[in-house]
Amino acid sequence: MSLVVQAAAEDVRSEDSVQLIRELSSELGLLYGGDGTAGFQPSDVETPRAAFIVARLDGHPVGCGAIRPLDDQSVEVKRMYTRPGYRRKGVAQAILAEAERLAAEFGYTNLKLQTGPLQPEAAALYERVGYYSIPIFSGDWDRVLAFQKDLVHQRVN
Numbered sequence: 001m002s003l004v005v006q007a008a009a010e011d012v013r014s015e016d017s018v019q020l021i022r023e024l025s026s027e028l029g030l031l032y033g034g035d036g037t038a039g040f041q042p043s044d045v046e047t048p049r050a051a052f053i054v055a056r057l058d059g060h061p062v063g064c065g066a067i068r069p070l071d072d073q074s075v076e077v078k079r080m081y082t083r084p085g086y087r088r089k090g091v092a093q094a095i096l097a098e099a100e101r102l103a104a105e106f107g108y109t110n111l112k113l114q115t116g117p118l119q120p121e122a123a124a125l126y127e128r129v130g131y132y133s134i135p136i137f138s139g140d141w142d143r144v145l146a147f148q149k150d151l152v153h154q155r156v157n
Contacts, residue, residue: 003057003089003090004057005055005056005057005062005063005089005090005091005094006055006056006057006094007053007054007055007056007063007065007091007094007095007097007098008053008054008056008098009051009052009053009098009102010052010053010054011052012042012045012046012052012066013042014054016054016061017052017054017061017064019061020054020061020063020064020081020083021040021042021064021079021081023081023083024036024064024079024081025037027081028116031116031118031119032116032118032143038078039139040066040078040079044066044068044078045066045067045068045078047068047069048069049069049075049106049107049108050066050067050068050069050075051066051067051099051102052064052065052066052079053065053066053067053095053098053099053102055082055091055094055095057086057089057091061083062082062083062086062091063080063081063082063083063086063091063092063094063095064079064080064081064095065077065078065079065080065081065092065095065096065098065099066078066079066099067099067102067103067106067111069108070112070137070138073108073109073110074108074109074110074111074112075099075103075106075108075110075111075112076111076112076113076114076138077096077099077111077112077113078113080092080095080096080113080115080122082095087121092122092125093125093129096125096129099111100149100151103151104151108151109150109151110148110149110150110151111131111148111149111151112134112137112146112147112148113126113131113146113147113148114136114137114138114139114144114145114146114147115144115145115147116143116144116145117143117144117145123145123147126147126149127147129149130149131147131148131149132147132148132149133145133146133147134146134147134148
């Protein structure tokens with residue numbers, strides 16, 4: 001039996017979104033210290049060409065992610081999270097696929113993201129789905145792994 005994960009843009013301030021962000025921040029706070037928000041604010045994705053994505057399984061929220069503009073060509077993937085009981089079931093891939101679809105729809109040519117060294121599973125996932133290592137592009141914390149994926153736009157004649 002295969003699981004069908006649905007991932008779509010939703011309101012970052014909805015009850016489900018707020019709870020997922022809270023869970024992620026708590027997990028990251030335990031791993032790295034601090035409040036775990038990495039400076040993320042809901043307003044980061046309430047701008048044009050940005051989105052907050054919630055993944056659902058049978059209607060239940062199981063993960064989230066976001067894209068926010070860096071510049072005209074690049075969008076940053078933020079707040080990637082899968083609830084522990086749903087990891088390794090395609091949730092993160094569904095979120096990334098929707099992030100990439102939206103990024104292309106919004107006219108970006110690449111997606112960038114940063115994760116921490118205490119999350120090797122995340123780094124392995126990003127590499128597995130086509131992201132490659134790049135220099136740190138944001139912040140001054142040296143314990144960061146940065147990645148990028150280039151989008152291939154299809155021309156329609």
